[in-house]
Amino acid sequence: MKYVIVGNSAAAVGCINGIRKKDKESEIVVITYETEGCYSKPLIADILIDLPLEKLMYKEKSFYEKNNVKLMLGTRAEKINPEKKEIILDSGVVENYDKLLISTGAIPFVPPIEGSDKKGVFTFTELGKAKAAKEYIKNNGVENVVIIGSGFIGLEVAYFLRKKGLNVSVVELLDKVLGKALDNRGSQIVETIMRDKGINFFFKNTVEEIIGEERVEAVRLQSGTVLKAEAVIIAIGVRPNTQLAETAGIKVDGGIDTNLLMETSCPDIYAAGDCVVNIDIIDGKKKNLPLFPLAYEQGFVAGLNMTGEKTEYLGGLPLNSLKFLEETPVLNAGIVEAPDSTYEVIINDQFERRGYYRKAIIKDDRLVGFVAVGEIDRVGILTGIIRQKLDVSSFKHKLADIDFGLVHLPKSWREKRIQQDKTGYKSWRPE
Numbered sequence: 001m002k003y004v005i006v007g008n009s010a011a012a013v014g015c016i017n018g019i020r021k022k023d024k025e026s027e028i029v030v031i032t033y034e035t036e037g038c039y040s041k042p043l044i045a046d047i048l049i050d051l052p053l054e055k056l057m058y059k060e061k062s063f064y065e066k067n068n069v070k071l072m073l074g075t076r077a078e079k080i081n082p083e084k085k086e087i088i089l090d091s092g093v094v095e096n097y098d099k100l101l102i103s104t105g106a107i108p109f110v111p112p113i114e115g116s117d118k119k120g121v122f123t124f125t126e127l128g129k130a131k132a133a134k135e136y137i138k139n140n141g142v143e144n145v146v147i148i149g150s151g152f153i154g155l156e157v158a159y160f161l162r163k164k165g166l167n168v169s170v171v172e173l174l175d176k177v178l179g180k181a182l183d184n185r186g187s188q189i190v191e192t193i194m195r196d197k198g199i200n201f202f203f204k205n206t207v208e209e210i211i212g213e214e215r216v217e218a219v220r221l222q223s224g225t226v227l228k229a230e231a232v233i234i235a236i237g238v239r240p241n242t243q244l245a246e247t248a249g250i251k252v253d254g255g256i257d258t259n260l261l262m263e264t265s266c267p268d269i270y271a272a273g274d275c276v277v278n279i280d281i282i283d284g285k286k287k288n289l290p291l292f293p294l295a296y297e298q299g300f301v302a303g304l305n306m307t308g309e310k311t312e313y314l315g316g317l318p319l320n321s322l323k324f325l326e327e328t329p330v331l332n333a334g335i336v337e338a339p340d341s342t343y344e345v346i347i348n349d350q351f352e353r354r355g356y357y358r359k360a361i362i363k364d365d366r367l368v369g370f371v372a373v374g375e376i377d378r379v380g381i382l383t384g385i386i387r388q389k390l391d392v393s394s395f396k397h398k399l400a401d402i403d404f405g406l407v408h409l410p411k412s413w414r415e416k417r418i419q420q421d422k423t424g425y426k427s428w429r430p431e
Helices: 010-022 041-049 061-066 127-139 152-163 184-196 243-247 292-306 379-388 411-417
Strands: 002-006 027-031 057-059 069-072 077-081 086-089 094-096 099-102 106-108 121-123 144-148 167-171 200-202 207-211 218-221 226-228 231-234 238-240 269-271 276-279 319-322 330-334 343-350 356-363 366-373
Touching (some): 010 027, 010 057, 041 127, 041 152, 127 231, 144 152, 144 226, 152 319, 184 200, 184 356, 366 379
Parallel strands (some): 002 027, 099 269, 121 231, 144 167
Antiparallel strands (some): 077 086, 086 094, 319 330, 343 356
């Protein structure tokens, strides 16, 4: 058997572990156009505050050597021929496979902006491009940076650049930060914290033109406002990288479509990670959930099934955190705003007095989402309750309390259920 993996991030690592759990000998080849090795994408922005590169790496070279994996860095897979089970590389070399995993991740969404081809314009979703942005800012006397987008990447980059002493302005089309990821109150708290750090925000606005001869000198907003800037970071969001799958005739619907075995519509081709759509455990619908831990889990399931196992992926839980706000951590999971009046919302807002804000969202006596700001201890219990779809009717009034813990659960759950995650992800992880 010959296994080939296109991509080299969390899903690829999960796949390698899944394969090697059942098949210790067969050939594994990993193909990636990146040259940096396997790094932790959630930590990319940390290079702005000089995080050592070795701490950014997710898996060292020894991981591939130990698992007898051939790693092809700086090599792009150009085309898949499913009939011949071949991958054509950018070098012209043809790589054959018996089982193939597509884990091509996501690519940044870059809208058409006049002047976006000027020097000093960057995206920030790959290590190589993030390093290029850092070097440009350092070596070109950059004092003013405009960031387009106030999602997780945009806010983290803004925070770290401000920490380095730069003047930072964030331009956002919506009327709040983290518009699709956090509830209104949580967004308000995060915005206030960042404004207090000296970061400027321009909401309900967008960049229409990047001004300058060859290099960025300023940006003109839709409102007509002109902001001085020597660098621009585009951080509007990402979309699944499906081009390789589409040209191979694989079904794509908002992302590469996979079943619960992580199989695509083409025999012997699997997909995992940010490039796919798969089950959201909150509503059971297929979605694109570009999250590092979910990519690993999907890759692991795919790897098992590529060896002949029949292990179903049990779905992922949308979960996000603002790790860089050290004084006021933010974590949320599942639904953060009640869609209609059939949902019950429990709020414990003590942020102004005691520095924390908690919110629980309940549907049919099941916890379907929460927001935790300032105090995030024991939130792992809440995610376990969501995953297992436990009836919370007897203790739901306690869900938004900062002292909520196992002691508030029925004894039978503490002993049997809450400690045994139905999804089994922990038991899937290798020793």
